[in-house]
Amino acid sequence: xxxxxxxxxxxxxxxxxxxxPEYLPEAFVYLIGLTFLFIILAVSWDVMVGYTxxxxxxxxVFVGVGAYTAALLQxxxxxxGTVLEFISTNxxxxxxxxxxxxxxxxxxxxxxxxxxxxxxxxxxLVTAVLPLVFIESVYIWSDVFGGEEGFxxxxxxxxxxxxxGKYYVAFAIMFISVVIMLLLVKSPxxxxxRALREDQExxxxxxxxxxxxxxxxFLISSFFAGIGGAAIVHYRITAGPxxxxxxxxxxxxxxxxxxxxxxIYGSVIxxxxxxxxxxxxxxxxxxxxxxxxxxxxxxxxxxxxxxIVIAIFLPEGVYHGIKKKIQK
Amino acid sequence: xxxxxxxxxxFGTIVSGIWALVASGFTLIFGVARILNFAHGxxxxxxxxxxxxxxxxxxNPYVAFVLSLLVVGLFGVVIYRxxxxxxxxxxxxxxxxxxxxxxxMEQALLLSxxxxxxxxxxxxxxxxxxxxxxxxTKRIIALFIxxxxxxxxxxxxxxxxxxxxxxxxxxxxxxxxxVGIEVERIFMLxxxxxxxxxxxxxxxxxxxxxxxxxxxxxSLIYAFAIVILGGLGSIRGSIIASFIVGYIxxxxxxxxxxxxxxLIMLLTIIAILIVKPSGLFGVEE
Numbered sequence: 344x345x346x347x348x349x350x351x352x353x354x355x356x357x358x359x360x361x362x363x364p365e366y367l368p369e370a371f372v373y374l375i376g377l378t379f380l381f382i383i384l385a386v387s388w389d390v391m392v393g394y395t396x397x398x399x400x401x402x403x404v405f406v407g408v409g410a411y412t413a414a415l416l417q418x419x420x421x422x423x424g425t426v427l428e429f430i431s432t433n434x435x436x437x438x439x440x441x442x443x444x445x446x447x448x449x450x451x452x453x454x455x456x457x458x459x460x461x462x463x464x465x466x467x468l469v470t471a472v473l474p475l476v477f478i479e480s481v482y483i484w485s486d487v488f489g490g491e492e493g494f495x496x497x498x499x500x501x502x503x504x505x506x507x508g509k510y511y512v513a514f515a516i517m518f519i520s521v522v523i524m525l526l527l528v529k530s531p532x533x534x535x536x537r538a539l540r541e542d543q544e545x546x547x548x549x550x551x552x553x554x555x556x557x558x559x560x561f562l563i564s565s566f567f568a569g570i571g572g573a574a575i576v577h578y579r580i581t582a583g584p585x586x587x588x589x590x591x592x593x594x595x596x597x598x599x600x601x602x603x604x605x606x607i608y609g610s611v612i613x614x615x616x617x618x619x620x621x622x623x624x625x626x627x628x629x630x631x632x633x634x635x636x637x638x639x640x641x642x643x644x645x646x647x648x649x650x651i652v653i654a655i656f657l658p659e660g661v662y663h664g665i666k667k668k669i670q671k
Numbered sequence: 672x673x674x675x676x677x678x679x680x681x682f683g684t685i686v687s688g689i690w691a692l693v694a695s696g697f698t699l700i701f702g703v704a705r706i707l708n709f710a711h712g713x714x715x716x717x718x719x720x721x722x723x724x725x726x727x728x729x730x731n732p733y734v735a736f737v738l739s740l741l742v743v744g745l746f747g748v749v750i751y752r753x754x755x756x757x758x759x760x761x762x763x764x765x766x767x768x769x770x771x772x773x774x775x776m777e778q779a780l781l782l783s784x785x786x787x788x789x790x791x792x793x794x795x796x797x798x799x800x801x802x803x804x805x806x807x808t809k810r811i812i813a814l815f816i817x818x819x820x821x822x823x824x825x826x827x828x829x830x831x832x833x834x835x836x837x838x839x840x841x842x843x844x845x846x847x848x849x850v851g852i853e854v855e856r857i858f859m860l861x862x863x864x865x866x867x868x869x870x871x872x873x874x875x876x877x878x879x880x881x882x883x884x885x886x887x888x889x890s891l892i893y894a895f896a897i898v899i900l901g902g903l904g905s906i907r908g909s910i911i912a913s914f915i916v917g918y919i920x921x922x923x924x925x926x927x928x929x930x931x932x933x934l935i936m937l938l939t940i941i942a943i944l945i946v947k948p949s950g951l952f953g954v955e956e
Contacts, residue, residue: 398763400770457941461948464707464903467766468895469940471709475892476937483930589888593774596767604763641782647775654768655754658761 447569493583747866
């Protein structure tokens with residue numbers, strides 16, 4: 344019964360998403376399309392953090408690696424003079440997105456292989472350092488990565504020719520990615536993830552190779568983060584260090600914490616509303632507030648403050664916290 | 672060649688002393704209360720801004736120095752009490768909250784003070800020559816202050832009754848409660864000392880280098896590298912690790928340029944984790 348309702352709700356929401364462009368101005372259609380791609384980032388973070396309980400603070404690294412991989416594959420002339428100058432073809436967009444995911448997963452494997460063997464906090468500490476290092480690489484090799492401004496991959500490499508077209512492609516990529524991740528965490532594999540989240544020692548005692556399953560979860564998570572990053576590049580036709588940066592990381596965390604860690608659906612809903620809120624009306628509201636009251640405030644401060652308040656009053660996340668209160 | 676080596680050793684020793692303060696504060700509150708305080712680097716930066724503000728208000732730099740230490744120390748206790756203590760059992764949330772506080776403070780400082788670097792006025796003037804290398808006296812004083820502070824910390828933790836209570840609370844919270852130690856008060860005191868160490872580091876650092884709000888995250892990364900090398904939770908380990916990391920850092924800056932520093936830090940961390948995952952003096956979790 345529950346499954347039927349879930350499928351029905353998903354179908355209705357999807358149908359709604361598909362007719363939406365008919366009734367909205369183009370700028371909003373563009374923004375909502377980008378929001379769909381952001382949802383992939385939030386859901387993929389949830390696969391690692393919500394299901395295995397390992398705090399990954401460097402998720403944007405995989406977003407950025409996917410993004411720059413796809414962007415450089417479309418602009419191979421930027422690789423001239425580097426060890427990668429043998430790359431010269433522009434692959435089809437779909438292939439470039441998948442390669443973005445694969446390279447991101449490869450980086451994830453290296454990082455995970457070193458840090459996930461260790462118990463305790465090493466994974467969180469190392470992943471927290473990663474975004475800054477990758478941002479630094481953008482500046483050090485700015486001829487390749489385009490430095491602070493990033494670079495354009497050319498209009499011809501967009502997901503589709505029209506905004507509405509891009510919107511539909513973005514929706515399709517999001518839908519397929521989320522369904523795959525959902526199936527993975529609902530499979531016996533996902534059960535093992537949750538086992539090691541609940542009690543790592545018990546899981547080990549039950550014969551689960553915890554390091555291996557943490558690594559698998561991290562691979563899935565970083566692969567889809569790379570897919571998301573690469574798709575974003577093909578959506579907005581620019582790659583830039585903002586995709587590596589910490590504000591994006593916090594936005595991903597906020598979305599998942601609001602929606603509910605370890606639920607997938609929650610990250611979809613949280614990601615949708617948080618990303619829209621940040622990019623649609625939050626800035627305007629804050630501009631007005633800071634003009635009237637002259638307080639040092641911006642949209643980032645508000646988002647961080649919201650996250651802090653949520654964490655203190657509902658430390659299990661909004662969804663789980665409210666669910667628990669209702670059950671009481 | 673020799674002059675570069677002298678430069679790395681002399682300046683490396685001085686920055687190492689400062690990072691030792693920051694890292695031992697970070698590892699202290701982790702070792703005692705099991706809190707990974709991602710806002711530790713922000714306390715480091717905040718001390719410089721608070722100090723400068725006092726100087727601009729007309730306070731004598733020495734007075735401003737001490738006032739800033741106290742203000743930041745108390746600020747650390749306040750954020751601990753309000754934002755970390757209530758959710759101490761939710762480890763994931765403590766990390767997320769302290770990271771949010773760090774980013775929020777960075778933005779607030781950017782909006783109030785701007786992106787240009789600030790420096791705390793020098794408490795001493797003059798230059799000393801070491802092996803043909805002119806070194807400003809303030810840097811040497813900074814090293815001395817750092818060493819004295821670290822000796823005091825060692826003494827306090829290992830020799831005083833309060834220090835022993837802190838040790839007890841860090842080893843077994845429940846047992847410590849049973850023998851009549853008010854653990855929550857001990858944690859607050861520990862947080863005060865931890866913030867004080869960050870603040871002292873920040874004030875000394877800002878006499879030598881310019882501080883911007885972005886330095887918060889950078890200093891946090893150096894602290895990470897140091898505590899991973901020294902072993903999470905070990906103060907002695909992090910003091911020794913500070914010097915190793917400090918020399919690596921100074922060599923990187925002098926030989927390759929400052930923009931490589933974070934990349935080299937990451938490679939250092941990864942190398943340590945491969946070779947000796949529990950650090951030099953790490954306690955097995």
